[in-house]
Amino acid sequence: MFYKALMLLALGSLSAHGASVCPATAPAGAWGLEYQVSASQSGAEPRQVQLLRRGAQTALYSPEHQMAEWWHFEDPKRPGFSRVFDQQQRRIDYYMGDLRALGVQAQQEEVESFAARHLLGQLTKQGSSPCEHAERYQGEINGVSYDLLWSPVLAAPLAIVTRKGEVERRWQADKLLGKDAVNARFATWQRYRETDFADIGDMENDPFLAKMINQGFIEHREHAVYNDQGQPLATGHSH
Amino acid sequence: MKKIPQVMSALGAAVATALVAMAADAAVLPTTQTDSSWYQDGAAAVAAKVAQARNTGTAKNIIFFVGDGMGVSTLTAARIYQGQQAGNSGEENRLSFETFPYSALSKTYSVNQQTPDSAPTMTAMITGVKTEDGMLSVSADSIRGNCLSSQGNELKTALELAEDRGKSTGIVSTARITHATPAATYAHTPERDWEADSNLTAEAVANGCHDIAYQLVMDAPGDGLEVALGGGRSYFLPNTVTDGEGAKGRRKDGNDLTAKWSEQFTNAAYVWNQAQFDAIDVTKTDHLLGLFEASHMQYEADRADDTAGEPSLAEMTSKAIDMLAKNDKGYFLMVEGGRIDHAHHAGNAARALADTVALSDAVKAALGKVDLEDTLIIVSADHSHTFTIAGYPARGNPILGLVHEPNDEAIAVNAATADDGLPYTTLGYANGPGAKQGARSDLSGIDTTDVDFLQQAQVPMGSETHAAEDVAIYATGPGAYLFQGNVEQNVIFHVMNQAGALGGSKY
C-alpha cells in the first residue's frame, strides 16, 4: 500500500519524441528533474512531479499537492523515509522498524530512477536517440508498449511513454533543477516539525495527526503505473 | 486418585484439611475423570493455592513491569506464539509472569477519556491518581499543554518516594526513556510531547517548565536515578550534533545532557551501543545512562540488524538490577516493554507478540536475580488494543496463520472460509492500516505468518487505536496478595506504597 503510494506520486507517462532536457553530465552535488505528467484520455491539465537527488537521498515531490516522499539510503539495508507535508510544514519520519512493520520494501534503484530502472532490461535499446546524451529503449511488456528515453549520467528517465489500447501516458522531464534549488528544498523540509511514525497512534490530540489516524495517508492514484498490489505494471515479474 | 496422597503428604496439615472435601468428591467421581491429567493438574493447582502463605512482609525492592498496549488478548496470543516457537501446540504455555500467584484486572479509563493513552495510565499507576490524557504526573486540575496550569499540581511518584527513602531507582524501556510511560516516573508535565526543549511552547518556556529529558538529568529526584536505559538519544543531544548512528540531536538549548549526566552525578557513565553496555563495570559505576537509539529502540524482531547493536530488554533489566542491588536500602525499578504498542498501532501482530515475549524474558531475567521474600514484582499494562483472537482454529493452529478448523479433514491444506468465501486469520484488529475500503483481499497463498504481515482490520485507519477494556495485573512477592478482583488502575501505586513502605501516605 505504502510502496504503491510512493510510485503513485511519482509516475505518470513519456514522450520520446524529443527531449527538452538532456544533460551531458550530472550536476555536481544535487540535482532534480521536473516531469510533466499527462494521459491522453483524461483531458486534465498535465501535472508536475519532481525527482530530487542528493547523494543517497531521493525525494519525489508533487508541487500540486505540496507533498513529498523522501528517502535516505545512506545505509541501503536500513533506509530512512519521511513524508513531507509542505502546507502544514510537518514531516513524518519512518525508521527501519516502522517500514518493516508496514511491509514496505523499497528498492533503492527504483526509487532513484523514478521507478524505471526495471524497464531497461526488458526493453530493446534503439540505435538512434532524439538526444545525444540519452539512450532510447522500446518494446512491449504484457500488452503495454513502452518508449523510454534514459539518461545514463543521471540514471533516470528523461521521458517515458506508455500505451495500452487507446490510452497513452506521458512523463516528460522539461526542467533540470540545479543544486541550489534542491538543497534549499531539502533544508526547508529538514526544518519542519517532525513526528516519528511510531508515535502517531498516541498523538490523536494533534489535529494534523488525528487526520492521519482517522483517514490514513493521502494517496494520489491518478498517475499510477503500478498496480493495486504495488507492483510495477507490465514488468512481467512481481516481488 | 494416585496423586492425592502424594499431594497431601507434601503439603502438610493445613492442606490436608482443605483436601478432605476434594477426596470425598473424588470417591464419587469415575476414574476416567479423576485419572485425567486435566483433573489432576487442576487439583494440584488448587492444593498449591491452599498451601500458599501470604507474604505480608515489607518489599525492600519493587520491580514494576509495564507492557505498553499489552492487553489480555495480546498476552494470550503471545503465550501461544512463544509455545509454538518452542515446538509445542502453544495454548498450554505460560509467559514467565503468568505463573505469578496473584492477579487482578485493572480499569484503565482516564479522567477525561474512555480509552486512554499511556500518559494518564502510567500517572495513575505511579502516583495513585488518575489524570487526563497527555499529562504526566500532574493532576487533572492542569490543562493539557499549559505550563502555568500544571504548576502546584505535580504528583509525587513511587520512584520519587523511593529516592526519598534512600533507595536506588532505575528505569528501563525499549521506547524513548522520555516517552510517556518511563517519563511519568520522574517527570511532571502537562504535555507528554515536551520531550526536548525544542518541543516546548513559548508559554512553557516563559513560565519555566522544563522538557522531559532535561528533567531526567537536571531536575532529578534525590541523588538522581541510578539507571536509565532505553532509546531517545536525540532528545539529549544538541541539534548541532550528529550521533554515532548518524542521527541529529533535537535540543535547541545547546545542552548535551549525556555530558551533563556525568557532571551531575558521581561515578556516572553514558553508553550508546552494545559493546559499551557490555563493558560497563557495575561495581565501579553508580549512575548509568544508556541511550541506544536516536528515537525508540528497535523492535525485538529487528534488533539483530541495528547499526551499532543494542541490548535486549532482558539484558538491560539484568544490568539494571545489578546496579540497583548494590544499595542495602533496596530499590525501585520500572521496566517498560515499550514497542508492543507501536507494532499494534501499525497493525502488525508478529512484532507486537515478539516484543511481548521479550518482556516475558525480561521478567524471567529478573526472577533469576531477586529473592521473592523481599522483592515485589508487578507486571501490568497501561491500556489495551483493538486486537482479537477469533474463529475456531484447531488446537495448535499457528497463531499467526489462517484459521483451520478441527473438523477440517484436510487441516493442513484447506483454511476455513468466511461468508465472503475467503479465508481469514485468527488474529485481527477492529481498526487500523490492515483494513481496506471494500472487499477483503484473498489471503489464500499469502504467508500470514511472515513477520511483516499486517492483519486484516474492520475500520480503515492510518494507525490502529488503543482499546478501553481492562488489562491484567500479575504480582508476586511481599504485598502481591493485595491484588485481587477488579481494581482501578491507580490502586497499583497504593499497593507499591503499602508493600514497599514508601511513606507515601498513612494507612
Ligand SMILES: [Zn+2]
Ligand atoms: Zn499507543
